[in-house]
Amino acid sequence: MNQPLHSVVCIKQVPDSAQIRVHPVTNTIMRQGVPTIINPYDLFALEEALRLRDRFGGKVTVLCMGPMTAEDSLRKALTFGADRAVLLSDRYFAGSDTLATSYALSMALLQIAREFGAPDIIFTGKQTIDGDTAQVGPGIAKRLGYNQLTYISKIRDLDPDGGALVVERRAEGGTQVLQTKLPVLITMLEGSNEMRRGSIETALAAARAQVTIWNAAAVGIEDLTRCGLRGSPTIVKKVFAPGARSEKAAMIGAEATPEASAHAVIDAIFGRMPAIEAQLFETAAQAAY
Amino acid sequence: MSEMQAQEPQFDAIVVGAGPSGNAAAYVMASEGLNVLQIERGEYSGSKNVQGAILYADALEKIIPDFREDAPLERHVIEQRMWTMDDRSHTGVHYRSDDFNEEKPNRYTILRAQFDKWFNARVRAAGATVLFETTVTELVRDLSGKVIGVRTDRGGNPIMAPVVVLAEGVNGLVGQRSGLREEVKPGTVALALKEMHFLPREVIEARFNLSGNEGVVIEAMGTITKGMTGTGFLYTNEESISVGIGCIVDDFVEGGETPYGLLESFKNHPSIKPLLAGSEIKEYAAHLIPEGGYRAIPQLYGDGWLVVGDAGQFVNAVHREGSNLAMTTGRIAAETVVMLTRKREAMSRANLAIFAKRLEETFVMKDLKKYKGIPGLLHGGKAQFFGTYPRLISQAMQTWFRVDGVDKKSKEGAILRSFREARGWRGMMGDAFRLVRAWR
Numbered sequence: 001m002n003q004p005l006h007s008v009v010c011i012k013q014v015p016d017s018a019q020i021r022v023h024p025v026t027n028t029i030m031r032q033g034v035p036t037i038i039n040p041y042d043l044f045a046l047e048e049a050l051r052l053r054d055r056f057g058g059k060v061t062v063l064c065m066g067p068m069t070a071e072d073s074l075r076k077a078l079t080f081g082a083d084r085a086v087l088l089s090d091r092y093f094a095g096s097d098t099l100a101t102s103y104a105l106s107m108a109l110l111q112i113a114r115e116f117g118a119p120d121i122i123f124t125g126k127q128t129i130d131g132d133t134a135q136v137g138p139g140i141a142k143r144l145g146y147n148q149l150t151y152i153s154k155i156r157d158l159d160p161d162g163g164a165l166v167v168e169r170r171a172e173g174g175t176q177v178l179q180t181k182l183p184v185l186i187t188m189l190e191g192s193n194e195m196r197r198g199s200i201e202t203a204l205a206a207a208r209a210q211v212t213i214w215n216a217a218a219v220g221i222e223d224l225t226r227c228g229l230r231g232s233p234t235i236v237k238k239v240f241a242p243g244a245r246s247e248k249a250a251m252i253g254a255e256a257t258p259e260a261s262a263h264a265v266i267d268a269i270f271g272r273m274p275a276i277e278a279q280l281f282e283t284a285a286q287a288a289y
Numbered sequence: 290m291s292e293m294q295a296q297e298p299q300f301d302a303i304v305v306g307a308g309p310s311g312n313a314a315a316y317v318m319a320s321e322g323l324n325v326l327q328i329e330r331g332e333y334s335g336s337k338n339v340q341g342a343i344l345y346a347d348a349l350e351k352i353i354p355d356f357r358e359d360a361p362l363e364r365h366v367i368e369q370r371m372w373t374m375d376d377r378s379h380t381g382v383h384y385r386s387d388d389f390n391e392e393k394p395n396r397y398t399i400l401r402a403q404f405d406k407w408f409n410a411r412v413r414a415a416g417a418t419v420l421f422e423t424t425v426t427e428l429v430r431d432l433s434g435k436v437i438g439v440r441t442d443r444g445g446n447p448i449m450a451p452v453v454v455l456a457e458g459v460n461g462l463v464g465q466r467s468g469l470r471e472e473v474k475p476g477t478v479a480l481a482l483k484e485m486h487f488l489p490r491e492v493i494e495a496r497f498n499l500s501g502n503e504g505v506v507i508e509a510m511g512t513i514t515k516g517m518t519g520t521g522f523l524y525t526n527e528e529s530i531s532v533g534i535g536c537i538v539d540d541f542v543e544g545g546e547t548p549y550g551l552l553e554s555f556k557n558h559p560s561i562k563p564l565l566a567g568s569e570i571k572e573y574a575a576h577l578i579p580e581g582g583y584r585a586i587p588q589l590y591g592d593g594w595l596v597v598g599d600a601g602q603f604v605n606a607v608h609r610e611g612s613n614l615a616m617t618t619g620r621i622a623a624e625t626v627v628m629l630t631r632k633r634e635a636m637s638r639a640n641l642a643i644f645a646k647r648l649e650e651t652f653v654m655k656d657l658k659k660y661k662g663i664p665g666l667l668h669g670g671k672a673q674f675f676g677t678y679p680r681l682i683s684q685a686m687q688t689w690f691r692v693d694g695v696d697k698k699s700k701e702g703a704i705l706r707s708f709r710e711a712r713g714w715r716g717m718m719g720d721a722f723r724l725v726r727a728w729r
Contacts, residue, residue, distance in 0.1 A: 035333070035336070035402070072333070079421075199443055199445050200441055201445055201446075203423060204326075207419055
């Protein structure tokens, strides 16, 4: 590859789910006063991008769409070691669903390509913890015509000159090893790496860095009806809190022998969930062959 | 502590900590044009901080006069309730005045996580560089022993500045490790616990007779601390109630009460329980409060360093004031540094003594001096002050108000007898004498 490797990591600022409360009257999430964090899955994506930079050089850009307060999350990403940060912020983006979000982000990515060079790899987390859709990453890949690799657990190898990338992807029942060509969009799985701690020099530079802030016009969005609430066909029909579980924990008394106690536990489980019993018998029968 | 040859300083001043004292110091220095670095171990300013919390406007007004325009304030306090409690009752003095509904109210309830974040945003807007999630591990000194910078847990080279303002809070680990002061003593710090209870705004307003952003403060003492030196409180926020209790750490150790058990029984006191009815716990927190008063204040300055806020034990336990003392000491430390920087004078022990001298002229030192005997008196007489007297007062009130066919003269006699038998005239005279002397 002639150009140095350019990775862009898309991050989202989300409410810290550990500290969210549901309003007892309206059943809506009380965002006010809830601390915000970088979507935890995005951190695995960021660390992976930084590791590629460690090995092959190049730059890591972080991109975030959100309110102006999301600048805190971007600055934090810089503290971890990202080279530059871009905040996409405009009141017209408020209320975006995944369709409108992936549109706005892909427009910002095109602007990043124009100003800082085309991204070779775009990273996202596998999903966000507030929306849980896992749709934005694939949406960006589709719009930009990038190959997409979702649920990636490991980047095995990259040949920056040939542009070939080998990754491990978690799939049902096993791990797929996939090879593809750059440019590519990768959504990273949790637990795939551990975020580093930036050095004091990195932290100082991050504290003083200028975050690039773009609005809709700055990334070339002319049709505002594709943004925010107007550009979002998703309709939230109803918000409700699930009712309390009716099943109660049952006490199983101590039987005469350990075997008898074990049988009592098994009977209690199979009695309620015959499907598990059937599956167990099936597995046992297969193992017998 | 590491010794270093002098290097080029990168900043005019380094502030360790982003609580009220650190934010005040960093804000004042940065707005006066100094190149300031502030280092905070928490994820953001306010993430590690716990307080009731009451904001006293005056101290902040002297730093950010227009703070009311955008600071996250909960309610302004229009009513103060002072309660002495026994196990089943409270006897109260309430003061409520419409005068507190003024254009620039004097006291507010706040949520520290939000308030500190706001304050720190102002610090950054004023031009200071702020590092989060970074812990200062040690002070760096030159060969003469002068503090010339700090090292952090991020490793790398030390960061250099001619003066370090230690606003690191009650534990003061950096100062302690660097031998600037002793470890905090369990007899001079209180452990306070607090819960935030969510309640709809309308419920709070109805329950406490409030409208709009009016708020109520309850401060309580008595048998609620089970014979230990301490107080309880309940503050109304916009859509929540802060309730808490704190006692001197020594007393917890001695008596074997668990802090959470104490808070649990305070919440279940018949005078408190109905105020919390139907609420949902949002948050649980605990923190140390320096309550040793004037006599516990450590050395406040030296070659290249200053101490402000809780790290300097600046809390007036009698009046439940702390954050205002923190902001004021932070501001005066900053003004001292600004003045010396402008005059191009050294940040020497002799020059920084101006900080302590100026503090003497403020309410901070005057109040702490006035009450210097109180912490010792209350701690020494905790059996009377937190047990005997609250019980006697409650009994006296009940005898007085209960209409049961006993004539008033006999009632008066019974009340006087109960006091005499419980404490003796000599004991009461002694308590009164000591209290008056300590108060003056």
